[in-house]
Amino acid sequence: MTEIEVDHLIIGAGFAGLCAAIKLNESGERDFVVIEKDSDVGGTWHINTYPGAECDVPSQLYSYSFALNPDWSKVYSPQQEIWDYTKRVADSSGVLDRFVLDTAAEESHWDAERQRWIVTTSAVGSGARTTYAARTLIAGSGGLSEPSLPDIEGIETFAGHTFHSARWDHDVDLAGKRVAVIGTGASAIQLVPEVAKVAGRLDVYQRTPNWIIPRNERHFSTLEKTVFRYVPGAQRAVRASVYAALEARVPAFTRFPKAMAAVEAQVKRNIAKGISDPDLRAKVTPDYRAGCKRILVSNKWYPALDRDNVELITDGIARVTSTGIVAQDGTEREIDVLIIATGFHVTDPPIAQHITGRDGHTLADVWSKTGMRAYKGTTIHGFPNLFQLVGPNTALGHSSMIFIIESQVRYVVETVRAMRRDGLGAVEPTLAAQDAWSDAVQRRMRRTVWTTGGCASWYLDQFGHNTTLWPGQTFTFRRQLSRFDPDKYDVTALSTVPSDKGTPTAKEAVSA
Numbered sequence: 001m002t003e004i005e006v007d008h009l010i011i012g013a014g015f016a017g018l019c020a021a022i023k024l025n026e027s028g029e030r031d032f033v034v035i036e037k038d039s040d041v042g043g044t045w046h047i048n049t050y051p052g053a054e055c056d057v058p059s060q061l062y063s064y065s066f067a068l069n070p071d072w073s074k075v076y077s078p079q080q081e082i083w084d085y086t087k088r089v090a091d092s093s094g095v096l097d098r099f100v101l102d103t104a105a106e107e108s109h110w111d112a113e114r115q116r117w118i119v120t121t122s123a124v125g126s127g128a129r130t131t132y133a134a135r136t137l138i139a140g141s142g143g144l145s146e147p148s149l150p151d152i153e154g155i156e157t158f159a160g161h162t163f164h165s166a167r168w169d170h171d172v173d174l175a176g177k178r179v180a181v182i183g184t185g186a187s188a189i190q191l192v193p194e195v196a197k198v199a200g201r202l203d204v205y206q207r208t209p210n211w212i213i214p215r216n217e218r219h220f221s222t223l224e225k226t227v228f229r230y231v232p233g234a235q236r237a238v239r240a241s242v243y244a245a246l247e248a249r250v251p252a253f254t255r256f257p258k259a260m261a262a263v264e265a266q267v268k269r270n271i272a273k274g275i276s277d278p279d280l281r282a283k284v285t286p287d288y289r290a291g292c293k294r295i296l297v298s299n300k301w302y303p304a305l306d307r308d309n310v311e312l313i314t315d316g317i318a319r320v321t322s323t324g325i326v327a328q329d330g331t332e333r334e335i336d337v338l339i340i341a342t343g344f345h346v347t348d349p350p351i352a353q354h355i356t357g358r359d360g361h362t363l364a365d366v367w368s369k370t371g372m373r374a375y376k377g378t379t380i381h382g383f384p385n386l387f388q389l390v391g392p393n394t395a396l397g398h399s400s401m402i403f404i405i406e407s408q409v410r411y412v413v414e415t416v417r418a419m420r421r422d423g424l425g426a427v428e429p430t431l432a433a434q435d436a437w438s439d440a441v442q443r444r445m446r447r448t449v450w451t452t453g454g455c456a457s458w459y460l461d462q463f464g465h466n467t468t469l470w471p472g473q474t475f476t477f478r479r480q481l482s483r484f485d486p487d488k489y490d491v492t493a494l495s496t497v498p499s500d501k502g503t504p505t506a507k508e509a510v511s512a
């Protein structure tokens, strides 16, 4: 098996991995490879092709700060537009020559003597294996990438078509079919209104209702787009105002959950507008504080549930048979297609099973005992030179993840710069630094709506801790990550273990 030495190995070519590649390249770190298991860049926006897929963060903020897009068509962008945007940015950034697509990272372990991550990859289809020996491992595989499948009795016996919302099967024609959707989260509320238009009958299985605010569906006018393109600073000013408006919501999430009553009143008006049947209104009205689960955005969800061919089932699922779904009340509804919209593995990310640290333990082993913990959500004790993008307590319930990703990538670049300058071969946060940071985050969680709001959510781990969200303003997060802080790290000088002679460079290896 070939071994390729690179300075940096980046896993994932979504917003995070692409940003890391571009910013490392700009900083002069050109010896890297990006491994992507899918056939193109774009990550979640390449993979999630379900009908109705759109972003629920305003377009003006859902882009890189260094690559504004004056051509967004709408206030909230559709999936295809965002995917196209990532492809354009990747094309124009001059880094694509170091991307290896259709290749999955299998196993990674830290070799302390060589001060390198040894990463084995396999090509999708052929299974051909390659080994990389990288100074840093930058994991950008996404917090919402691995579908979580429900553990429902008999689900494997269903004889019709079954697929997850994030693995949409476009070969299945839903026209006139009897379709069931399990789940009523962010993905389901976008796909259900589209499926309802074509399906003969649609059964929607809701476990918990969500708070759903109206969505601004406005298209940008030609004049606006022209101004964004040609008037210096105009688009940045709009972006800044969107950013500020979203940040203004943070105190309601983190310190004053009672302020969410205003959101709840707005949603109730949305329900009254969209649904005529009082029983159905009651079924879709949550009994927990708004914000406890992610607040969703849609004008189409309530009217879709109000359609004659759609039924909202709230009795719970007893089991799935080969021909349909049996609800807890014993009613069996026959279906042709089962769509699973039950979300993703978030607090138990599968990639953690494949990363083995300094002591021979996998990240999954470590986190199964402690919950997800990292220093500043990015570096991890026991895992030198590993950078986890979109790591523990970095996700947002109120604003754009791209802001967080750029903050983390800045930290990666600063750390790599410091390593070069100071001749360091390994940097690893001390346990004390990691614990202090994580404990402070958990203390701040106590007053938040995610803890006090009276709901169960995928933000919480098996210990009931919210190890997913950042409980503060995003500019605070950015400030914390603005420079490498060596006093919080165990650092080791670059070892003199010679590298294997004759190993190809990243560019040579990719083009081979």
Ligand code: NAP
Pocket (backbone or CB within 6 Å): 054, 055, 056, 057, 144, 150, 151, 152, 165, 182, 183, 184, 185, 186, 187, 188, 205, 206, 207, 208, 294, 341, 342, 343, 344, 456, 457, 458
């Ligand atoms: P999700 O929000 O986790 O929703 C999963 C749904 O499935 C929930 O309604 C959940 O009910 C239900 N469910 C889970 N297990 C179940 C079971 N065993 N039986 C019955 N129901 C079950 O997943 P998602 O909708 O895919 O969205 C995930 C995240 O992706 C979002 O929160 C968001 O961050 C992101 N996303 C973003 C956009 C966007 O526009 N930017 C669009 C789609 C998704 P409970 O509520 O009772 O758990």
